[in-house]
Amino acid sequence: MRKTARFVGANLLDLLCPRSCLGCADLIESEEPCRFLCSSCVAQIQWVQFPFCKKCGLPFFGDLVAVRECPNCVALSPSFDEGRAAFLLSGIGQSLVHALKYRGVSKVLDDLPCLLEGSPSFSAFLEDAVLVPVPLHTRRFRMRGYNQAALIARALAKIVSGAQYEELLVRSKSTPTQTDLPRGRRLKNVKNAFAPKAEAVMDVRRRYVVIDDVITTGATLEACSRVLRKAGAIRVDVAALGHG
Numbered sequence: 001m002r003k004t005a006r007f008v009g010a011n012l013l014d015l016l017c018p019r020s021c022l023g024c025a026d027l028i029e030s031e032e033p034c035r036f037l038c039s040s041c042v043a044q045i046q047w048v049q050f051p052f053c054k055k056c057g058l059p060f061f062g063d064l065v066a067v068r069e070c071p072n073c074v075a076l077s078p079s080f081d082e083g084r085a086a087f088l089l090s091g092i093g094q095s096l097v098h099a100l101k102y103r104g105v106s107k108v109l110d111d112l113p114c115l116l117e118g119s120p121s122f123s124a125f126l127e128d129a130v131l132v133p134v135p136l137h138t139r140r141f142r143m144r145g146y147n148q149a150a151l152i153a154r155a156l157a158k159i160v161s162g163a164q165y166e167e168l169l170v171r172s173k174s175t176p177t178q179t180d181l182p183r184g185r186r187l188k189n190v191k192n193a194f195a196p197k198a199e200a201v202m203d204v205r206r207r208y209v210v211i212d213d214v215i216t217t218g219a220t221l222e223a224c225s226r227v228l229r230k231a232g233a234i235r236v237d238v239a240a241l242g243h244g
Helices: 002-016 071-076 092-101 106-118 120-126 138-144 148-159 183-190 219-230
Strands: 083-088 130-133 169-171 194-196 207-215 235-243
Touching: 083 106, 083 120, 083 207, 092 106, 092 148, 092 207, 092 235, 106 120, 106 148, 120 235, 130 148, 148 207, 169 219, 183 219, 194 219, 207 219, 219 235
Parallel strands: 083 235, 130 207, 207 235
Antiparallel strands: 169 194
């Protein structure tokens, strides 16, 4: 009954306020599987598929005879075990992440069950894991009003089998955004920027996955992973929606 009521309510809302696709801005028909991206735009998302870097999920193009790491991860030598991204941060994938991160369109996460059908290995990677969002500093949180990494982690925990959401980290130091910094300065920028919450307790039997919106150099995810390991976590992985 509740499901039927939600369906009727959603269709009525679509009739009164037709939805536009975040990718192409065309009106989305009510029978489309996703609510904020049309099927044509979903088909344009560049899903990450094997072969890819086992550390950060960056795809390799061409034949690969053995599992390997990308040059960035070789240089970074991260403390986390493995990493995954669902799609490349370009085209429609970039529009999706930017709508969430910069425009606050959090409802786009309602489409994750539909979208992640294009990346079943990403969902499988998160199964039975504790999903830990990269935290925002309180100053930036007050300015933005939300933490996109936390929104993503919460949404994933609701749809991935056995996944659990926990906020275990705080951002103890306000730092400039990583977006505008060259690769060489990103590690220094986030050094000592994170700390475990006072009440955080690590379970050595669990696998922890640090969640962010995007992976670029991996510096932020690495800084968070180091804190979790120092706090007692044994298995730490990382994941993000986009890789750019």
